[in-house]
Amino acid sequence: FLALTRMSHLGRFDSYSPVSEEIVNDFVLGTGPGPKEEDDMCFRLYFGEGWRQTAWNLAIINNMIKRIIIDAEEAKLGPPLPSDVIKAILWDFILQGRNSWSMKKPRIHESGDHLETMAEAGLRKVQYKQSRSSAVHSTTRKKSKLEHCTAGVKELLEDRSQTALARKKWEMILQLLQVLAIEGQSSEDTDSENNLHPTQPAALLIKVPHFWHRIIGELMEDLDRAVEQLRISQRRQSGIRAVPRPSCIRIRSGQVSYWTVQYRLPCPLYHCTFLRNLTKSMLNKVKPKDVVVHHFAELVDQVDSDLMMDEDVD
Structure with missing residues (x-):
């Protein structure tokens, strides 16, 4: 072409x-x-x-x-x-x-009162490229995170030391990962301003998607800890000493990301406040599905974590 x-x-x-x-x-x-x-x-x-x-x-x-x-x-x-x-x-x-x-072709200016000059059109193109580049980086990181988490939960399922209760939990999280896919992963941004080692990659600040049921974030944090502990144990048994690269260090910021919304997820995976605040037309667009994620509903009933983060979302 x-x-x-x-x-x-x-x-x-x-x-x-x-x-x-x-x-x-x-x-x-x-x-x-x-x-x-x-x-x-x-x-x-x-x-x-x-x-x-x-x-x-x-x-x-x-x-x-x-x-x-x-x-x-x-x-x-x-x-x-x-x-x-x-x-x-x-x-x-x-x-x-x-x-x-x-x-780069002039359009009606966003103010609506004049046709763009060539300079304004050029600036819009630069801003579009920057926005597009940022979106691509975000998607790449989300894809990497999904692959990392999926590999980790499969390792946990293969670990014979896991209890039956823990195994049931990892099976549920694996199903969650498959349903959330790439777009449903938490957002990660490079905290370059606070990087103490400018010559090395900065740590990644994790922001929770605003449409997530908050228990999902807690489950993913549990998964990260369990995978890290499993790999530490494996390194000890094999005699390998390793330090995580800065690019692999993730810091949970406690902030909420409003970058995107994933459509057609099972209804229990959405934050109740997010669904409650949707207009009828937006609800028809989001189209939450009446699909069961095994064991997730029971966990939500046990820990109503939505109430913990309502202030952040509102």
Whole structure:
């Protein structure tokens, strides 16, 4: 796709030159030529109004699919993907490219009283990139945390010294991790301002997602402690001495994160105040599921930890 559009990166389409609306309209009305193999319009996209539905872009995509299949056959890459699959992938690439292209184009200013200057549009693009970078880092850390916790709870389940009651608890937490997935993990930010060793990675401050039932945070803290104790015991038995790297040190800040909300979780996993404060339209969007997480409901009945943190959420 990048080769056909002559771009270097999906996020760097600000210099891309799409075809004009006049050319597209002439093609649609039959008064002008379409994108043909023999000219430089063959793979040149239209990014204006109605870009998703226009016959021009549909013709461009068909041209791209033909070229991709031919190139794959010549390179002997094996059976080509079905055309429908290639088309879906191309639409996703086009969307990303257009978002990048339009980011630096002037829009109505957020104040609503004037059209953005080029400087304001450029600043908005920089802010978008910074926000996007922060979101990617956060997701990467959440993914790493999920993998770390999942591996840890599986080690605990394999540990023969665990009691039957503890094993039941780890089985429940493993199910919780699977349901929460990546987006449901606690948020972790680098506390660079208070880093005592600037040459080393700073510790990660953990913030609890505001939509979580607070007992989940306590369970994850129990899991972290149990996994650490198990690994210390394993190192002692093997004679290995190890110090955790700063990048692996996590500090529970007691703060609540409002960065995101995960939809369609089992109802008991949501904080009761969070659900109670949702409007009807937001509740329809969040769509909490009436699904049982084994042993979780009994634990919630035993320890009503929501009451402990209502002030933080309110």
